[in-house]
Amino acid sequence: MNIKHHPTDETLLAYASGTLSQAMELVIATHMTLCPHCRDKVAEFEACGGAMLNGSDSLAMNVDALDHVMAMIEQEIANENAAPLPVTAPRRVAVTAGPSGSAVPSLPTPLANLLPDNILSLEDIPWRSLAPGVKHFPLKSVQTKGTVRLLKIAPGISIPDHGHGGHEMTLLLKGSYIDDVGRFCAGDVADLADDIDHQPIADTAEDCICLIATDAPLKFNGILPKLLQPFIGM
Ligand SMILES: [Zn+2]
Structure with a gap:
């Protein structure tokens, strides 16, 4: 990868x-x-x-x-000679090495642990429509002040231009998107501070699927996204 x-x-x-x-x-x-x-x-x-x-x-x-x-x-x-010591930091999510490739071939363990047992791949996700060309699947078992969800963006669809009231972190699982920051493909993380505005566009012929976490609601810049925000819950 x-x-x-x-x-x-x-x-x-x-x-x-x-x-x-x-x-x-x-x-x-x-x-x-x-x-x-x-x-x-x-x-x-x-x-x-x-x-x-x-x-x-x-x-x-x-x-x-x-x-x-x-x-x-x-x-x-x-200090290169410092000997590694036993890990004492808390670990709430298991991490294991995943297979390599140009796309995420199966559900990584930390994500799979939060999905219903009958979901074995990204193809099995029971997507819910969020906006034209945009579907989502919220992960409700995560207790958080922000949100975490899977997002599926159809080819050529753009998420409205927005800033962040807080931290936004996106992991690409399939497909790719391009925005003001760069081009993001499977495995890439967009780690965005609250002062960055961007407008991601799914830029290939396949659906773009990502895992996105925010610490605060997004701040959309256009009037239509602002009007829609209470209904789409982002
Ligand atoms: Zn990395």
């Missing part, structure tokens, strides 16, 4: 330390089944976290705590 877009280091560090929302954690865990690069990075962060926990009886939590932790992590990464 030729993955070109990965989550940011900040996101992977938050994943390793167990501070991501469950919705975001699901997207990262699913991406990691496909991406050895991010698996290695998270293992490195977790080893650093373990080393820090073992090396201090307590960490005073004050306003400098984050800077302090980041500085310690950078120092640990710089």
